[in-house]
Amino acid sequence: MPQITVDYSATAGAAFDREGFARALHTAVVEIAAAKPEACKTLFRAADDTAFGYDTEGAHVVVHVTFGLLAGRTDETKARLTEATLELLREHVKPEGWFALHASAEVRDLDPSYRKFEI
Template sequence: MPHTTVEFSSDLGSVFDTAGFAEDLHPTIASIADASVEGCKTRFLHPGFVDTDYLHIADGSPRHAMIHVEIALLSGRTTDVKRELGQAVLALVRTHTAPAPAFRIQMSVEIRELDRETYATHVEPVRDASPQDAPVRDDA
């Protein structure tokens, strides 16, 4: 936990640095939302990944593009913490998006809660783990 899904226009594949974003995102979430980097998971989606996906933005002009980040956290964070995290993640999106004058890029972040009382998780350990491997904290 936390789970992050990032949807973005396929035209931004060379503009949006997904690897750099994820590397900066996980410690940001851990720091602001009192989570662990080891428990962070991020999935990137864009219409080019799946043939059946279709993306229509605004009037449908190919000059429109988008990046939307959804972060799901276990319930219990204050509104101030969620607001701070949303603003920090939006800043990371902007930092990891190269200038693209051909596009009007809409960027957004949504922080949502998972019910702590009903959320279930299990982390399967690596079978050949050495004794110094620490267990993953997945309770954030």
């Protein structure tokens, strides 16, 4: 915990500083949601095909960040975390005029059945 998944358009390429984003995001999760740094795990999943509206060929990049946190965070804490995430995406995805960025984030409570292990 937290389990963080970042789905993004592969066309973002080098315009998306994923390493810098993950470091900054983990810092935000520790500060806002009281997570332990060593518990932060982020999985980046690039999508080869994305569409925006009716435009399947346009210059659009979609980024969606999903957090899975143990239950107990307030709605205010979750909102602060998603707002911070969107700000970090503004800093770490640089469209430089060649694409429009569509970013979103959400926090979900992990199901009580959630378990993990490390080897």
